[in-house]
Amino acid sequence: MNDMSGARALKAQETSSKDWLRVLAKYRQPNGWRSVFELSVTLVGFFGCWALAWASISFSYFLTGLLGVLGGCFLVRLFTLQHDCGHGSLFSSRTVNDWVGRTLGVLTLTPYALWRRTHSIHHSGSGNLDKRGIGDIYTMTVAEYQADTRWGRFVYRLYRSPVTLFIVAPIYIFGIQQRLPVGLMKDGIKYWISTMGTTLMMLITYTILIIMIGFWQFFAIFAITSFTAAAAGMWLFYVQHQFEETQWDQPEDWDMHDAALYGSSHYVLPKPMQWMSGNIGIHHVHHLYSRIPFYRLPEVIRDHPVLGNIKRLTFWESLKCANLHLWDEGQRRLVRFREVRAKA
Secondary structure (H helix, E strand, O other): OOHHHHHHHHHHHHOOHHHHHHHHHHHOOOOHHHHHHHHHHHHHHHHHHHHHHHHHOOOOHHHHHHHHHHHHHHHHHHHHHHHHHHOOOOOOOHHHHHHHHHHHHHHHOOOHHHHHHHHHHHHHHOOEOOOOOOOOOOOEEHHHHHHOOHHHHHHHHHHOOHHHHHHHHHHHHHHOHHHOOOOOOOOOHHHHHHHHHHHHHHHHHHHHHHHHHOHHHHHHHHHHHHHHHHHHHHHHHHHHHOOOOOOOEOHHHOOHHHHHHHOOOEEEOOHHHHHHOOOOOEHHHHHHOOOOOHHHHHHHHHHOHHHHHOOEEEHHHHHHHHHOOEEEOOOOEEEOHHHHHHHO
């Protein structure tokens, strides 16, 4: 970080997170026409990639694969729009948000009501060491890891491996876990309706597509598109909180607003990737004020450059985050397994 960026970051820290809430409140109002436009463009791109992938499968598997990956990128953006619906920020009407969110859930393989609840839990407890386990990537402290059994440490190392997090986990979460209201099975019938209803509509949609284009053609395009979106989404969610200078605290020291602003990254992506991910990389602002529509997040950074230097993380810097595993409460940073082994 250069001197100018450092000065800006220091200035931002001089303004408390609660003061930033008052500043950010003016960005919360969505523009209905802009929201419809963003939704329409993304849907056209997604369905267009599917149609072109199906058309190309008879003469070029390579082109089909590329179009499937591109379709997966548009699916990530659709998930971002569904995410905004869950926060009530895509449209002014809660009813419109909910029905758009439910409909998009059929495409993103994500039951809307279930996800909205677990994501709300994530927002309300992010950075609190006593509220880990729902809607987040589980992170042990160094002390917990060292006190665990040999088998427990082995299981945690396996869980935190890149193969598990970015290959196995996306398939399990979107293909299996979200077919049941895992974590909320005893919290009311609406979560069962959400998961069962979404799965039923998925099966109906898939059956129609299989009849139209054939089973193997459908399976090939669906597999490429869905896995691309799931893996990319998992990576985005990972780097939004799993970076070296994130913030975790014991309940007595935890502040929800500080954890939101300083425990979430500002993931600076190349412009095409930022557009495809729906600006979700501006995650510290989103976590602090989740009612801001995704298309207004860059506006916040333009108007308040000091926010752009808080927890800034570039794409190349983010690749190192895959090797962070444990929260060191003494050093107040995420560390690698090998650092803990070396000290031991």
